[in-house]
Every structure is written in C-alpha cells, then in structure tokens.
Amino acid sequence: MSKTFKPTESELDILSILWEKQRATVRDVHEIIQLTKEVGYTTTLKLMQIMHEKGLVSRDESSKTHIYIPCFEKEKAQEQYVGKMIKTLFSGSTSQLVMQALGHHHANQEDLLAIKQLIATLEKRK
Amino acid sequence: MSKTFKPTESELDILSILWEKQRATVRDVHEIIQLTKEVGYTTTLKLMQIMHEKGLVSRDESSKTHIYIPCFEKEKAQEQYVGKMIKTLFSGSTSQLVMQALGHHHANQEDLLAIKQLIATLEKRK
DNA sequence: GATTGCTTACGAATATAATCGTAATACAAT
DNA sequence: ATTGTATTACGATTATATTCGTAAGCAATC
Numbered sequence: 001m002s003k004t005f006k007p008t009e010s011e012l013d014i015l016s017i018l019w020e021k022q023r024a025t026v027r028d029v030h031e032i033i034q035l036t037k038e039v040g041y042t043t044t045l046k047l048m049q050i051m052h053e054k055g056l057v058s059r060d061e062s063s064k065t066h067i068y069i070p071c072f073e074k075e076k077a078q079e080q081y082v083g084k085m086i087k088t089l090f091s092g093s094t095s096q097l098v099m100q101a102l103g104h105h106h107a108n109q110e111d112l113l114a115i116k117q118l119i120a121t122l123e124k125r126k
Numbered sequence: 127m128s129k130t131f132k133p134t135e136s137e138l139d140i141l142s143i144l145w146e147k148q149r150a151t152v153r154d155v156h157e158i159i160q161l162t163k164e165v166g167y168t169t170t171l172k173l174m175q176i177m178h179e180k181g182l183v184s185r186d187e188s189s190k191t192h193i194y195i196p197c198f199e200k201e202k203a204q205e206q207y208v209g210k211m212i213k214t215l216f217s218g219s220t221s222q223l224v225m226q227a228l229g230h231h232h233a234n235q236e237d238l239l240a241i242k243q244l245i246a247t248l249e250k251r252k
Numbered sequence: 253g254a255t256t257g258c259t260t261a262c263g264a265a266t267a268t269a270a271t272c273g274t275a276a277t278a279c280a281a282t
Numbered sequence: 283a284t285t286g287t288a289t290t291a292c293g294a295t296t297a298t299a300t301t302c303g304t305a306a307g308c309a310a311t312c
Contacts, residue, residue, distance in 0.1 A: 008269060016214040026289085043271050045290070050269090064278055064289060078215050078226050085211065086231060088142040089204050095237030098224050099244055100204050105212060111221030112245050118225055119238050134299060152259085169301050171260070176299090190259060190308065 005072065005080070011051055014044070015077070018057065018070040025065050131198065131206070137177055140170070141203070144183065144196040151191050 007015060017029050030044040048068055051057045060067040082097075090096040107115075133141055143155050156170040174194055177183045186193040208223075216222040233241075 010270070012214055020217065039270090040272055042273075042290095046272085046292090047270075049291080066290080074215065078223075079230060081211060081215060082223070082227050082230070085207060086227070088138055089200065089207060091146065093237070094227050094231040094233045095241055097204075097208070097227055098233070098241055100201075101208050101212070101220050101223050101227075102241070102244055102248065104205055104208070105220040107220045107224070107248070109249070111219070112249060115221055115224055115228070116242065116245060118228055119242060122228065122233070123235070123238060136300070165300090166302055168260095168303075172262090172301075173299095175261080192260080 005056070005076065007051075007056060007077075010047055011056060012077075014047060014051065015056065015070055015074075018068060019074040023060075023067050023069045025067055027065075029068070131182070131202065133177075133182060133203075136173055137182060138203075140173060140177065141182065141196055141200075144194060145200040149186075149193050149195045151193055153191075155194070 013033065014029055017032050018024055021028065026041070026045045026048055029048065030041050033039060033044055048057065052059055052068070056071055057068045058071050059069065086092060086094055086097050090100070102115075139159065140155055143158050144150055147154065152167075152171045152174055155174065156167050159165060159170055174183065178185055178194070182197055183194045184197050185195065212218060212220055212223050216226070
C-alpha cells in the first residue's frame with residue numbers, strides 16, 4: 001500500500017539536504033541550494049510548500065519560522081532509485097552497477113573491506 | 127566539451143531500449159514500451175522525433191521506415207547517473223551504494239567473484 | 253486506380269515543474 | 283508606536299514534458 005513516491009529533481013535535492021540535517025528551515029535549505037544553483041529564496045520556499053502539500057515533508061509550525069522534516073526514510077528512496085537504475089541502465093545486472101560504481105568512484109580500504117565481508121555473507125547464505 | 131546530457135524520464139526509457147537493441151524502428155520501441163505503459167503510437171513517435179532534434183539519437187532515413195540509433199554510449203549515462211545518485215542519495219559514499227545494491231538485489235556466484243576480483247585489483251593499486 | 257494499412261510530420265492541447273514578484277504577517281529593535 | 287527585517291502565503295508567469303489527433307505519403311493488394 002506504500003504509495004509510489006516520486007519527487008522531482010529539485011525536490012530530491014531538497015530531500016537530500018533534509019535527510020542530512022534531519023530538520024531544517026527554508027533558509028537553511030536555501031543557503032545550501034544556493035551554493036550550486038542560482039535561484040531565489042521564494043523559489044525554494046515554494047518548492048518546500050508544495051512538498052508539504054504532497055506529504056513529502058511535514059513541518060513544525062509552532063514558531064513563525066517553520067521547521068521542515070522529511071516524511072520518509074532515505075532508505076526507501078535509495079531502494080527505489082537503485083532498482084530503477086539497475087533496470088534501465090544496467091540491463092538488470094546488479095553486479096554491473098556495482099562494478100561501475102567501484103571502478104569510477106573512490107572507495108577506501110575500510111569500505112572495500114566492508115564490501116568483501118558482505119559478499120562473504122552472501123556467499124555463505126547461498 | 128561534452129554537453130551535459132539530460133534525457134527526461136521517457137527519453138531514458140527509450141534510450142534503454144535502443145542500447146539493448148542497438149538499432150530499432152519506432153514500432154519496435156513502441157511495442158516494448160506498451161508492455162508497461164498505456165500510450166499511443168504517435169506519442170512514442172513524437173518522443174523519438176524530439177530526441178532526434180536534440181541529438182540524442184540519429185536515424186537512418188534511407189527507407190520509409192526510419193531506423194533509430196542512440197548517439198552516445200550507455201556508459202556515459204551510467205557514469206552520470208551513478209555519480210548523481212551517490213551524491214544525493216548516499217551522502218557521497220560509494221560503498222554505501224554498493225552495499226545497498228548487493229543487499230537488496232540478486233547477484234549470482236559468478237557476479238560476486240567478478241566483484242571480488244575487481245576489489246583485489248583496486249587494493250593492489252593502492 | 254481505389255482501398256487498406258502503416259508510416260512520418262506537425263500542430264495543438266494538456267499536464268507538470270520551476271520561477272519569482274508582491275503582499276500580508278510576525279517580531280524585534282529603536 | 284514606528285520602523286526595519288525576515289518570514290510565509292499566494293497568484294501568475296514561464297518553461298518543459300507528455301500526449302494525441304489529423305493529414306499526407308507510400309506501397310501492397312484488391
């Protein structure tokens with residue numbers, strides 16, 4: 001029964017900030033957005049208001065300056081996007097995605113160790 | 127000088143079919159799209175025409191029924207989307223993406239072996 | 253050569269997303 | 283109280299994406 005959740009590009013950018021900070025005001029969010037994008041304050045405000053209408057975020061209105069909180073877990077978004085990506089960009093092959101990621105983006109020794117351990121677990125569980 | 131390439135959702139669906147088949151007519155593509163989506167033939171046609179205008183695909187017009195060919199490599203799209211995803215959904219952590227993928231999507235023994243080998247290479251190259 | 257069926261071209265309508273200006277409101281400082 | 287500043291609300295505009303109807307071309311078949 002979980003609704004298909006499908007934020008737009010801009011909404012996802014905002015969500016990613018909210019997941020990071022847990023809770024934030026429009027200004028908090030806007031200041032971060034502004035680092036990478038030339039955009040007015042009211043634009044960010046409006047986007048967050050729309051996200052509120054859609055139920056993507058909730059907000060604490062007890063003080064004048066509202067505080068926004070994401071309405072669902074980052075993990076849910078991760079699952080959805082990773083799945084879609086494996087399907088449309090990697091012909092359904094998980095390992096191709098994994099290898100693309102490892103091949104093109106840095107992972108340190110510790111990270112690699114953790115991955116090896118996960119693989120070991122998966123192999124045992126066969 | 128490579129332009130930022132940014133296909134829409136629908137365009138990406140079409141591209142993914144073209145990458146799979148290498149070359150295809152509008153009808154070929156439409157028949158596959160139709161399996162998952164209720165949409166008219168001319169809609170698919172129009173989308174592909176627009177993609178042609180944008181330079182996302184080229185086409186062979188020598189016979190009446192045009193044959194479409196993707197204009198750039200799947201790998202380029204993979205790189206771009208994986209990068210964006212690591213950034214917005216995994217706080218910049220490649221290994222988190224990798225572990226999410228391996229944890230939630232099936233990979234067989236052979237796949238896992240290939241990944242282990244890649245990791246070994248990366249470790250050596252330290 | 254008329255009819256049928258499949259094709260492309262094209263314009264228009266509709267839907268969705270993103271942007272911002274302006275006004276109203278609250279609150280703090282003078 | 284008045285002024286200044288930051289906030290929200292809201293409407294309007296613009297941009298972009300999606301959808302499809304209709305017409306025109308072409309080739310095979312009747």
